[in-house]
Amino acid sequence: MSEIDIKRISYLAKLKLPHEKEEFYANSLKDIIKWVDNLKMIDTSETEPLHNVTEKTTSIRNDEIIKINSVDDVLSNAPDRAQNFFKVPKVVE
Amino acid sequence: MKNSISHIKNSLRGKKISVEELYDEFFTKAKSSKTNSFNLLLDKEINIQSIKESQKRYENGNPLPLDGIPLGIKDLFCTKGIRTTASSKILSNFTPDYESFITQKLLDDGSIFIGKNNCDEFAMGSSNETSFFGPVKNPWKNKNVPTDDLVPGGSSGGSAAAVAEGTCVASMGTDTGGSIRQPASLCGIVGLKPTFGSCSRWGIVAFASSLDQAGPLTNSVEDAALILNSINKHDFNDSTSSNHVREDYLYGINDKLDQKIKIGIPSDYLKDVSGDILSQIENTKKALFKHNVEFVDVEFKTTEYALSTYYILAPAEASSNLARYDGIRYGVREEGKTLDDIYLNSRTRGFGDEVTRRILIGAYVLSAGYYDAYYRQAQKVRRLIKDDFQRIFNDVDFILTPTTPNEAFKIGDKLDPISMYKNDIYTVPTSLAGLPGISIPSGLSTNGLPLGIQFIGNYFEEKKLLQIAALAEKELNFNEQ
Amino acid sequence: MSNNWEMVIGLEVHAQLNTSSKLFSSSPNQFGSEPNENVNFIDSGMPGMLPVMNFACIEMAIKTGFALNFNINKYSVFERKNYFYPDLPQGYQISQFEFPILTEGFINIDNPDNQKKIRIERAHLEQDAGKSIHDIDPKFSFIDLNRVGTPLLEIVSYPDLSSAEEVVSYMSSLRQVLMYIDVCDGNMQEGSLRADVNLSVRHKGGELGTRCEIKNLNSFKFIRQAIEYEFKRQIDVIESGGKIEQNTMLFDTSTGETRAMRSKEFSHDYRYFPDPDLLPVNLTQDLIDKVKTLVGELPQAKLDKFIKDYNVDKDIAKIITAEKQNAILFEKMISETDVKPKFIAAWLVGDIFAFIKENNLEVSSLNEKTKEITDLLKLVSDDVISNKAGKEILPRVLNGQGNPSDIVKELGLEQVSDSGELEKIIDESLIGEEENISKFQGGSDRVLGYFVGKCLKATKGKGNPKLINKILLERLKK
Numbered sequence A: 001m002s003e004i005d006i007k008r009i010s011y012l013a014k015l016k017l018p019h020e021k022e023e024f025y026a027n028s029l030k031d032i033i034k035w036v037d038n039l040k041m042i043d044t045s046e047t048e049p050l051h052n053v054t055e056k057t058t059s060i061r062n063d064e065i066i067k068i069n070s071v072d073d074v075l076s077n078a079p080d081r082a083q084n085f086f087k088v089p090k091v092v093e
Numbered sequence B: 001m002k003n004s005i006s007h008i009k010n011s012l013r014g015k016k017i018s019v020e021e022l023y024d025e026f027f028t029k030a031k032s033s034k035t036n037s038f039n040l041l042l043d044k045e046i047n048i049q050s051i052k053e054s055q056k057r058y059e060n061g062n063p064l065p066l067d068g069i070p071l072g073i074k075d076l077f078c079t080k081g082i083r084t085t086a087s088s089k090i091l092s093n094f095t096p097d098y099e100s101f102i103t104q105k106l107l108d109d110g111s112i113f114i115g116k117n118n119c120d121e122f123a124m125g126s127s128n129e130t131s132f133f134g135p136v137k138n139p140w141k142n143k144n145v146p147t148d149d150l151v152p153g154g155s156s157g158g159s160a161a162a163v164a165e166g167t168c169v170a171s172m173g174t175d176t177g178g179s180i181r182q183p184a185s186l187c188g189i190v191g192l193k194p195t196f197g198s199c200s201r202w203g204i205v206a207f208a209s210s211l212d213q214a215g216p217l218t219n220s221v222e223d224a225a226l227i228l229n230s231i232n233k234h235d236f237n238d239s240t241s242s243n244h245v246r247e248d249y250l251y252g253i254n255d256k257l258d259q260k261i262k263i264g265i266p267s268d269y270l271k272d273v274s275g276d277i278l279s280q281i282e283n284t285k286k287a288l289f290k291h292n293v294e295f296v297d298v299e300f301k302t303t304e305y306a307l308s309t310y311y312i313l314a315p316a317e318a319s320s321n322l323a324r325y326d327g328i329r330y331g332v333r334e335e336g337k338t339l340d341d342i343y344l345n346s347r348t349r350g351f352g353d354e355v356t357r358r359i360l361i362g363a364y365v366l367s368a369g370y371y372d373a374y375y376r377q378a379q380k381v382r383r384l385i386k387d388d389f390q391r392i393f394n395d396v397d398f399i400l401t402p403t404t405p406n407e408a409f410k411i412g413d414k415l416d417p418i419s420m421y422k423n424d425i426y427t428v429p430t431s432l433a434g435l436p437g438i439s440i441p442s443g444l445s446t447n448g449l450p451l452g453i454q455f456i457g458n459y460f461e462e463k464k465l466l467q468i469a470a471l472a473e474k475e476l477n478f479n480e481q
Numbered sequence C: 001m002s003n004n005w006e007m008v009i010g011l012e013v014h015a016q017l018n019t020s021s022k023l024f025s026s027s028p029n030q031f032g033s034e035p036n037e038n039v040n041f042i043d044s045g046m047p048g049m050l051p052v053m054n055f056a057c058i059e060m061a062i063k064t065g066f067a068l069n070f071n072i073n074k075y076s077v078f079e080r081k082n083y084f085y086p087d088l089p090q091g092y093q094i095s096q097f098e099f100p101i102l103t104e105g106f107i108n109i110d111n112p113d114n115q116k117k118i119r120i121e122r123a124h125l126e127q128d129a130g131k132s133i134h135d136i137d138p139k140f141s142f143i144d145l146n147r148v149g150t151p152l153l154e155i156v157s158y159p160d161l162s163s164a165e166e167v168v169s170y171m172s173s174l175r176q177v178l179m180y181i182d183v184c185d186g187n188m189q190e191g192s193l194r195a196d197v198n199l200s201v202r203h204k205g206g207e208l209g210t211r212c213e214i215k216n217l218n219s220f221k222f223i224r225q226a227i228e229y230e231f232k233r234q235i236d237v238i239e240s241g242g243k244i245e246q247n248t249m250l251f252d253t254s255t256g257e258t259r260a261m262r263s264k265e266f267s268h269d270y271r272y273f274p275d276p277d278l279l280p281v282n283l284t285q286d287l288i289d290k291v292k293t294l295v296g297e298l299p300q301a302k303l304d305k306f307i308k309d310y311n312v313d314k315d316i317a318k319i320i321t322a323e324k325q326n327a328i329l330f331e332k333m334i335s336e337t338d339v340k341p342k343f344i345a346a347w348l349v350g351d352i353f354a355f356i357k358e359n360n361l362e363v364s365s366l367n368e369k370t371k372e373i374t375d376l377l378k379l380v381s382d383d384v385i386s387n388k389a390g391k392e393i394l395p396r397v398l399n400g401q402g403n404p405s406d407i408v409k410e411l412g413l414e415q416v417s418d419s420g421e422l423e424k425i426i427d428e429s430l431i432g433e434e435e436n437i438s439k440f441q442g443g444s445d446r447v448l449g450y451f452v453g454k455c456l457k458a459t460k461g462k463g464n465p466k467l468i469n470k471i472l473l474e475r476l477k478k
C-alpha cells in the first residue's frame, strides 16, 4: 500500500484538518485501508460490479412541470440571503 | 404485551385511556428519562390537533391502523416544520419544509410523533457515541457492574433505547449496515430491516444510498408487522423503490407453519463466538425444533470480505452524499473571509470525528489511482456476496445468525474504529445483499444483558420472515424471562 | 514562423434540451425567470431529496443519436462527478461517464471547397449548474439556482477540427441539426448552446501538443476570437522557449483574450462513481424504433430535396434550409399553391426575409399568412400584376392589411393583358416612327426597348410587358 496523502484527500473532501489532527487521521486511514486490503486477494476478473441490488428502475417521469414549493421554502434555511438570492462572499476566479 | 400497539389500541377503543392521556404519559416519561434518547421532544401543543382528531376517530369507531400511537422518529427522517439534525452540528439548525415519505405514511395512519430520536451522526456508528448531542445510554445495566453506562448500539441507538425504556411505543429507524438490528439486539427489542427498495428513502438524510433502508424498532414482531404495513409502499420519487405487490404482513402472522421450514445456520459465523452468543442459537434451535423446522449447516464463502466491502462502499457513497453540507443554502455556516473558507470551516467544524474519517476514506477509495483497486473491486465483491446468499437460499427458507458478536458494552470502551466496525459483522452481509433481516431478543447474557438473534429472509419475503420471527418470539418468550 | 504551425481542435458542446421540466426534477426548465423561482428541494440539494429521470431527455438523446449517426447504447449509467462549487448544490454533477448513451457519431460540415466529416466521440446526458452573479456587489456574490438541473446533452468531438472557420461551421451544423429535431432552441445568447474548445498546436504534420481548454463560449464571434488568440498565445509560448501547461482557460469577452482559470494546489479529481440514487438506463429496441419515427427530415435531406425535386438554386436552398422554421414556411407555401417552388424560394429569401429582418419578426409568425402570400405570388407569376407592383404591396399583405387581389384592385395595379386593347395602343405608338421601324428591320435590336418603353408609358405602366413585347415583334416584322 502506498503512503496516504492526507492533505490531498482532505482537499478533495473540502476539509481543513487542524494540523495536530492530520496525523491522527492519516494513521487511522492507513489502518483501515490496510484492513480492507484483503479484498485484493479475491479474483474478480469474471465478475461485474454490482452498483445496486435493485437493477431496474420503475421511476421514469413524464416531462411535466410540478411546482411543490415556493421560493421562500427554498430559501428559508439559508444562512444568508439577499432578496431571493443565496448570498456568499465573492468568488474570486 | 402491555406496551404493544394492539394492547394500547384496545385500551383506547375501550376508553380506558384517551389519546391525550396516552401522549401525556409517554411524554412525561420521556421528559424525565436520562438516556438521552431524544434530540427533540414535541410538546403536546404541537400535536394537539392530531391528538384530537385521533380521539374523534376512536369515538366514531373508525380508528386508523396506528391511531394515537406515540412514535419516536430517528432524527434522520425529515419532518416538516420540525427540526431535523441527523445528530450533526452542521444540521443542528435545519428545519425542512417537507415530510419524508415514511413519516408521512405513519402520520396518514394516525400515529403521533413524540420526538426525534438521537442517533449516531449521519447514522455512522455502532454505539450511538458519535452524536453531536452526546451518547445515548442503554436502559439496561450489567448486573455485575451496575454503575457502568452502556451503549445502546447504533446508529438507531436513541430509537432502540427509547422503545426499550418505554418512552415511545415504537420508533422508526434506518439500517445501512445493521443500524436497526444491532441496537435492537443490544436493547432487547425487535428491529426489522426490510428488503432494499421496500421502503422509500425519499426524505431520509442519506448516508449510503445503495444500502440505506428504513424500518421499525418495536416491542414485538407483531408491532413490526403493523408498522411495516404502513411504510412498505412503492414510491415513484425514489428511483430505487420496488413496485412489487405488497402483502398484509399482520394477517396470519401467528398461523401455524403448514410446510416444513428449512433454516440454515452459517457455521462460519459461529467460529469464534462466546458461549453466551452460541447459546442464543442453541436455544432458538431447541425452541423451534418441535415446529416442523429443520436446521442445516450452511457456509458462506464471502463472510470475511463483507466488512471490507462495506467499509469501502458505504464511505464512498457517504463522501459524496455529504458534499451538499457546505453552509451555503442551509445548515450551520461557519464564517470565513472567502467562500472557500466558509466551505472549509463549515464542513471541518460541522462534522464530528467519525463522519470526517468516513468522508476521508470515501474520497480516498474513489480517487484517481485507487478507484479500481478499492471501489470497483468492492462492487465486484458485493456481487459475489449477493450470489453467495442466493446460492444458500436455493436450499433454505431462512438463515439464522446471532445479531451481534457481543452484548452492550461500556460507553467509551471501544475507541479503535476497526473494533467498532466489527460489531456489524453479522448484519453487514445482509445489507450488502439487500436482503431483509429481523432481530428479536433471544435471551440474556451471563451479565444479564439482552442478546438477539437474526433471521434473514429472501428478497421481499418479509411476510414469511415475520411469521418465523413471531414463532421464535413466542417460543423464546424473552419478555417473560 | 507561425505559418509552420497548425491548430488541432476538439469541441465539447453543451446543448440545453428544450424540455418543459428539468432532467431529474419537475421544476420548470425556463430561461429568464425571477431568481430561484424554478428551484425545488431536489434542485437546491436539500437532505434526503432524490432524482427521478425525465423521459423526454432520453427521447431527445435518442433522436440526436439518429440525427448525428451515433451508436445508441441500450445500456447507459448516470454517475456522480464530485466537485465543490456554490452553483452546484449537491456537491456533485450527475452526468454519464463510463457508459454514455451515445457513442461514435459524425457530422459532415461544409468547407468553401469541400465537405469534411467530423467524428464525434460521444454524447451524454448531464445536469447544468446554477449561476453566481458577481457584479451586483463588490464583496458578495449572489446565487441563483434556476439553471440547476437543466438537462444538457454534452457532445464531444474528436480533435478533427483545424481552423476557427471549421469550428464555426461544425458548431452551426450541430445547431442546425439540433434545432431541426427539436431538442435544442439553439439560442446561444441565452446559453442554450455553449462550447468548450480544446486547442493544441503543432508543426504542420508533427506531433500533437499539450492542449488547453477554453470554457463556455456562447457566440460564434467569441469562438473565433478565442481560437485565434489562443492559437497565437500557444505559439508565442513555445517559440519563446516555454512549455504549454494543460490548463483550463477563461475567455474574457471584453479584451478578447484567454487566461488560465484557477491556479490549483492540486489537480482535479472528480471521483466519478455510479449514482446510487439512480439505476442504469435500459433502452428497448422497441423504444428506439419508436423514437426513430419522430426524428423527421434532417437539413441535408431537405436541401437535396429542394434542389433536385423543386429546382431551387443551391445557394437559395441553403438559406431556406439553414433554419427549420424557414423550411417549414417554404414547404407550407408550396403545398398551398401551384406557383413554381423556385419562384416562391426567390421571393422568400428576397423581399420576404428582408421584411422579417426589418420588422424583427420570427419567421414562424408568417405561418398564419401563407395563403395571402401565395395568392400574391400567384398574381405576379400569372402576370396579373407586375413584379414591381408585387413588391410594392408585399408589406401590406405581410402586415395583414387585406387580401392581395383586393389591394391590387384598390390600387388599380392590374396589368392590361387584353391584347385587343394593347394592339390599339401599340398601333398608335408606331405612328410617325417610320425611321425607327426601318432601323429595327435593319437589325438594330435596341429600338425594340425604346418601343416597349413608349408603349408601357402609354398604358401608365400597367401594360403586361411580355404581351407588349410579343405584339410589337409581330407588328415590326411585318
Ligand SMILES: [Mg+2]
Pocket (backbone or CB within 6 Å): C012, C196, C213
Ligand atoms: Mg469541458
Ligand SMILES: [Zn+2]
Pocket (backbone or CB within 6 Å): C014, C126, C154
Ligand atoms: Zn459537461
